[in-house]
Amino acid sequence: MIGDDVLFLTGTDEHGLKVQRAAEAHGVTPQEWADSTVVSYQDAWKLLEITNDDFIRTSEERHHSSVQRILQACYDNGDIELQTYEGLYCVSCEAYYTEDELDDGNCRDHGKPVEHVTEENYFFKLSRYEQPLLDWYEQHPDFVTPSTKRNEAVGFIKQGLRDFSISRTSISWGVPIPWDSAHVTYVWFDALTNYITAAGYGSDDEKFAKRWPGRHIVGKDILRFHCVYWPAMLMSAGLAPPENISVHGFLMVGGEKMSKTRLNQITPESLVADVGVDGFRYQFLRDQSFGPDGDFSHEGMLARYNADLANNLGNLLSRVATVVAKKCDGIGPAPRPDSPLAEVAARAVEDATEAWARTAPSEALEATWRIIRETNSLLENAEPWKMDPGPEVDGVLGDALEALRIVTILATPALPQSCPVIWERIGLEGAPDQQPWPSSVEWGGYPGGIPVVKGDPLFPRLKG
Numbered sequence: 205m206i207g208d209d210v211l212f213l214t215g216t217d218e219h220g221l222k223v224q225r226a227a228e229a230h231g232v233t234p235q236e237w238a239d240s241t242v243v244s245y246q247d248a249w250k251l252l253e254i255t256n257d258d259f260i261r262t263s264e265e266r267h268h269s270s271v272q273r274i275l276q277a278c279y280d281n282g283d284i285e286l287q288t289y290e291g292l293y294c295v296s297c298e299a300y301y302t303e304d305e306l307d308d309g310n311c312r313d314h315g316k317p318v319e320h321v322t323e324e325n326y327f328f329k330l331s332r333y334e335q336p337l338l339d340w341y342e343q344h345p346d347f348v349t350p351s352t353k354r355n356e357a358v359g360f361i362k363q364g365l366r367d368f369s370i371s372r373t374s375i376s377w378g379v380p381i382p383w384d385s386a387h388v389t390y391v392w393f394d395a396l397t398n399y400i401t402a403a404g405y406g407s408d409d410e411k412f413a414k415r416w417p418g419r420h421i422v423g424k425d426i427l428r429f430h431c432v433y434w435p436a437m438l439m440s441a442g443l444a445p446p447e448n449i450s451v452h453g454f455l456m457v458g459g460e461k462m463s464k465t466r467l468n469q470i471t472p473e474s475l476v477a478d479v480g481v482d483g484f485r486y487q488f489l490r491d492q493s494f495g496p497d498g499d500f501s502h503e504g505m506l507a508r509y510n511a512d513l514a515n516n517l518g519n520l521l522s523r524v525a526t527v528v529a530k531k532c533d534g535i536g537p538a539p540r541p542d543s544p545l546a547e548v549a550a551r552a553v554e555d556a557t558e559a560w561a562r563t564a565p566s567e568a569l570e571a572t573w574r575i576i577r578e579t580n581s582l583l584e585n586a587e588p589w590k591m592d593p594g595p596e597v598d599g600v601l602g603d604a605l606e607a608l609r610i611v612t613i614l615a616t617p618a619l620p621q622s623c624p625v626i627w628e629r630i631g632l633e634g635a636p637d638q639q640p641w642p643s644s645v646e647w648g649g650y651p652g653g654i655p656v657v658k659g660d661p662l663f664p665r666l667k668g
């Protein structure tokens with residue numbers, strides 16, 4: 205929306221022991237298993253109007269050639285060696301752990317016993333990158349955000365880095381090691397590479413020069429892979445580390461992680477049925493701050509929907525449209541250049557823009573809703589519905605319409621379905637996400653003299 209040329213990427217990593225075993229358990233090939241599970245992700249993103257430009261599946265051919273290319277680059281740089289390894293392995297994490305990283309022999313994330321594994325594997329010489337990584341973090345203070353997650357990554361590096369195995373002989377489902385086909389690539393080495401595959405690594409040099417380094421948004425359980433292994437792999441291959449890695453917490457329900465066994469899994473479909481796509485997106489962007497774990501409750505979601513969407517935004521729109529119909533013959537007046545809301549809007553635009561830029565959506569939306577609250581107070585104080593038609597009524601309503609116009613632009617990332625409807629109802633042409641930036645969010649853009657339509661309530665109040 206602000207005019208940056210962005211390639212939005214998401215996808216699925218489909219290799220590894222976990223997938224191979226799930227396929228065996230269901231009597232299908234790993235590819236068939238991956239083909240059937242990927243659909244639920246693709247459907248969920250479509251349902252939620254997540255508009256990624258590319259969706260990469262690590263079982264795709266384009267990805268295999270990219271993985272083999274980065275492996276070869278690291279190997280040629282002397283960073284990959286054959287070693288024998290014995291360790292404790294969590295199949296669900298696809299990661300080795302030491303005794304003291306476990307709870308009574310169980311993985312902390314999965315609560316399941318790890319397996320004792322002995323393998324002759326190729327190892328990536330991560331230990332060589334301890335100092336280069338610490339230097340990189342020192343020189344790039346915003347490499348990992350928020351800072352609590354940055355500190356966690358730096359703390360892990362400072363404990364000393366051990367080489368990690370990047371191949372397996374026990375499984376066949378994966379990318380073969382280019383110089384030794386008895387080995388397949390360790391799933392994490394393969395999965396992390398997806399980002400550069402989609403950016404054109406090894407297939408489109410021009411695209412790669414334009415798209416890399418990229419920015420990542422990841423969960424805290426994969427911090428170590430993204431914030432330690434991945435930049436070291438890139439350095440080894442002679443490539444730049446990512447520009448930024450934003451790390452979010454877990455979404456908890458009643459203080460516990462969601463899981464099938466605990467029967468507290470909540471599907472996007474069921475929540476969308478309750479609050480709609482926009483209500484869903486608004487809930488998770490606004491209510492959970494980015495970084496710490498968030499706690500979800502159905503009551504909290506309804507309370508947030510009713511307060512911010514039904515009462516604040518929905519009421520503002522219907523109230524303005526009602527009064528414009530009564531006092532201005534349904535034609536929206538122009539805003540006042542010296543409106544008290546002009547300053548409120550300017551500050552909110554500044555705060556929201558800054559918050560989106562540092563991946564703090566809850567703060568961005570909080571700033572946006574300040575405009576709505578101030579506009580509602582302006583209306584309550586002025587009470588234009590009690591006045592006779594005239595310049596004063598026009599001024600107040602014009603201000604409110606202009607505030608709605610700016611809010612509609614700022615809220616579009618959260619409310620992609622409702623914002624175009626508000627835009628249309630207040631008589632504007634085009635779409636709120638297609639406006640020139642930043643001139644479109646400067647005060648005074650609502651032209652006036654255009655029809656305003658009331659319509660049905662956009663966010664009907666919900667009962668728990």
Ligand code: ZN
Nearest residue numbers: 294297311314
């Ligand atoms: Zn685990």
